[in-house]
Amino acid sequence: MLLAPIIWIFAVAIVVVFAAKLWWFPPAISEHGRSYDDQFFITMVVTGVIFFLAQVALGYVIFRFRDRGRRANYTEGNNRLEMLWTAAAAILFIGAVLISTSLWAGVHFAPTSANALKIELMAQQFSWNFRYPGADGKFGRLDIKQINSAGGNPFGIDEKDPAGKDDITSSAIRVPAGRQILLAMRSRDVIHNFFVRELRVKQDIVPGMEIPLRFTAETPGAYEVACSELCGLGHHQMRSTLEVMPPAEFDKWLQAQAQALQAQQQQQ
């Protein structure tokens, strides 16, 4: 039957595209990212074998057992086979998820390190706002009534709080390489999602909640941040960049920002 070779061709083509990595992840830039790729690879091999064998077997029975005008074998099943493949499927599937638990734990359960850099994120339709605490190391109080995107206060930093005077805000996120980042994420309108492919992490940002995301990027470079939760008509344009910088350069950048802010405030 024609169907058998068609199924075989699809099975081979899919396996080849995955094995050849024709369309693939960008290189990982963190320890977590590399572990992610290992877990993906293991899963791909296990599922790839099951997928290939199942499709080849389906094609084989279609080809082999076509009607030749005889009688089919009368059998109502086989309990031992039934037990065997139930057990095999259970071990493989549940095994796959159990071995990946440490990867999940690494993102969500690992403690924040003492020298982690805390950065705040406020997402809105359809832009990103990041905040650094400035020279005093403290974030100024927020007051939603003072949110004013056009006036340059997308966070709603309280005018009256002196700790907020030196807070630096930016529409892109810059981080020092090799240092753990604690990104405290909030949204002021609808659900958004922080996704950087190279970090292999993705986290929804839910209004009314502050959701922490920890990551340590190692490789300097600029990476795209793509909103990955439907947030309205500009969802596909909600882009930012994550710039991973050598620590010295990052410090220099932060200082320059602080000076620029000071100069601006003196002018007013």
Next chain:
Amino acid sequence: MASHATPHVHHPPSGFIRKYIFSTDHKVIGKQYWWLALFSVFVGMALSVLMRFHMAYPDAKVSWFEKLWPTGAEGGVMTPELYLSLMTMHGTIMVFFVLTTAPQAGFGNSFLPIQIGAEDMAFPVLNMLSFWTTLVALIVMCAAFFVEGGAPISGWTAYPPLSGVGEVAGPGLGKGQNLWILSIAIFCGASLMGAINFIATIIDLRAPGMSLMRMPLTCWAWFVTAILSLFGFAVLLAAGILLLLDRTAGSSFFLPAGLVVNDRLLDHRGGSPLLWQHLFWFFGHPEVYIAILPGMGLASNVLSIFARKPIFGYRAMVYAIVGIGFLGFVVWGHHMFISGMSPYTAVAFSVLTMAIGVPSAIKTFNWVGTLWGAQIRFTSPMMYALGFVSLFVTGGISGIFLGQPALDLYLHDTYFVVGHFHMIMGVAAIFGMFAGTSFWFPKMFGKMMNETLNKVHFYLTFIGVYAIFTPMHFIGVAGNPRRYADFKDFEFMKDLMPVHTFMTHAAIFTAVVQVLFFINIFWSMRKGRKATDNPWEATSLEWSVPSPPPFDNFGGKHPRVYHGPYEFAVPGKAKDYQMQHEPD
């Protein structure tokens, strides 16, 4: 008259309206649902082609776009909000009015009573009511296209706050979103009526000898699906009412304090956006099985009949259906791994999710086991059922990636997910419907479909759907997010555009091919070869009566059942099939 000999015979009502419009005959109602799904699948498919066109050619000027949507496509170029509204309506219409409607309400109504030897459903009037309620829901849904602001842009999952705060968050989120929620609520009501009817019918109206373990697997699938519908739609109905109250009565079930949308501070406090997700997916995951279980039941049925072999492991198949039904209610959290819910919860949901893969794998093994040593007759229903198995494997296997929260950290909301669920709950389920239509067409309309045309349609569609949905997995691995109106603003997505263009062409090809199926339906209905009582040499009760069956199904007789549903190639018998109602 026959009524002299058999005093129990029931005559059909005589007027046209009572016979074909407000009919209480389950066969007519089944067809009405089937027509409704056929209309809906046409609309849903047209929307998907428009979406795919926009993704490949976001700047193309098409003059009739402007005529259809003067504001949404000013100058003939589709706006992002128009794209998102098409996407929302495509998903909603396909999930509710096609995948939920045809396999369960359509085929189930048509054949469940006959297969278990009943004259009709347990509550014929309720049955009529549930169809007409579904039709009202469809009309309300389609009306969302025509109100000010157009159809909603919040997707078929309608996550608040986007879906909860009104027009301030975007076009279509005002009146359009209200109609959407209203339609879903009405649909829930209709589905609840249907579910109660199915459950009562199976428990109460089985013919003598039709024990539960002699029911065809289609009946088992409809039974478990009805139970899923009963619990799932009840919760969705409640969630929908709460969302509607948030929007119209100023309540805050899903909306937290301090929302500043479009620089406007909203007056809500105390609600939780995650609550909606829990309620929605408590329905939404069982919904996947509502869509696919009837297809699995039918595929099992068709594979056994045309393999001319008993189904391999009937009991295991029944346990697998029941197991999937039960586990289907405890895995909803895998839609929410990255939602902000407790990451500890994710671990529990992931183990349960993997557990549900086991009964699915059992079914696949048993299908191959059924075909092993068979004498396969390659009729068109058999082709569609074999296609179903291949698509089910391909669509199911990617679930092993997505069920791991750690891997979902990257794959969530990428095209990998879009490829996964389209393969399994989209096209696999649709192949189940193709199988059902070609298999039961003779019984529904008394005519055979054209086999050659069906087979050509099968091959082209099978190739077409693989060409559309397999590449989605590839670009998902490359990180392409879903629900993007176009891919112009990101560097990394520019490299993926050739794949999008390819998928668009594959989608247009596949959509055009569906004309063959539509032609076959309408042509065969008029000019098809007349069907005999049992053209497939099958065993279940619907094949023991004329095609189409008389009004009360069995012409006043009361069938008695002596055998299981898949007695093929029984050694020592003259015929290679043993019908359920024949003593020996």
